[in-house]
Amino acid sequence: MGIDFLHKAYVRPSTYTTCIILTFMDQITYYGGLFFMTWATFERHLIIFHSAVFNTKRGRILFHYLPILSIFVYITLYYISVDFFYPCENHFNYLAFWCGFICYMNLPIPTLLGIELIAHQVVPMILIGIFSLALFLRVIFSRQRLRQSIEWKKYRRMIIQLLSTSTIYLIFTTPFSLNPIAQAVGLPPMFTTPVYAKVSTYWTFGVPICVPFVILLSLPKVKEKFKPLLKICGLGRVVPTR
Structure with missing residues (x-):
């Protein structure tokens, strides 16, 4: 739908239902992805350094399935509430990306939107960075000491x-996160301009574009299949002639 808008310059079909469903789906996929990524960065600490918690059915339910289910339920219920039941009237613009903004987003900051951006955007981004850096440091400092007990x-x-995916998330979500931070703490005006907000929003599209390639290229069998393609494109190893 987003690609279609960029091509046609208007939302199709131009209806209220299209706009509200489009907004809802965008929110639960984007913010849900951030929440799942945040949990994944923390869960890797458990998998690597406390793997015993997953040896029992109860442990797997408590530390794997329950957090995932909780995130899904929370994100879904929250955005159903604010998108469909928030006490305000929507005035969608079919010539604007994502139909403009849903009504609760147009209220002056600080409001529900400001709190939402901090809780759903800024905090997960910070936690992803902290958990990823902590994992990297724990691996570096523990590798020699725990070589016998952990199958590195x-x-x-x-x-x-994980570190590659986290890096992509940080690269493509940090600019968008600076907007609510700027409005909350008074950063330079460049971070609060409409142009910056629009560019940083488009920039977040890099996450769904890049993450699948990172995951695919981390799989040995897939990497082997890419080698002939790289040679065809002239990116393979060049053997000097005698």
Whole structure:
């Protein structure tokens, strides 16, 4: 739908239902992704350094399935509440990206939107950075000391995949996060301009574009299949001629 708008310059079909469903789906996928990524960065600490908690059915339910289910339920119920039942009237603009803003987003900050951006955008972004950095440091400092008790080769791919994905999230979500921070603490005006807000919003699209490639390229079999393609494109190893 977003690509179609960028191509046609208007929302199709131009209806109230399209706009509110489009907004709802965008919110639960984007913010849900941030929440799931935040939990994934923390869960990797448990998997690598406290793997015993997953040995029992109760442990798997408490530390894997329950957090995922809780995130899904919370995000879904929250955005159903604010998108469909918040006491305000929507005036969608079919010539604006995502139909403009849903009504509760147009209220002056600080409001529900300001709190939401801090809780759903800024805090997860900070936690992703902290948990990822902490995992990297724990691995570095613990590798020699715990070499015998932790199968590092088993977790190597997982760690690389997580750190790569976290880096992508931080690169593409940090600019968007600066907008609510700027409005809350009074950063320079450049971070609160409509142009910056629009550019940083488009910038977040880099997450769904790049993450699948990071995951695919971290899989050995997929990487092997890419090697012939790289050679065809002239990116393979060049063997000097005698």
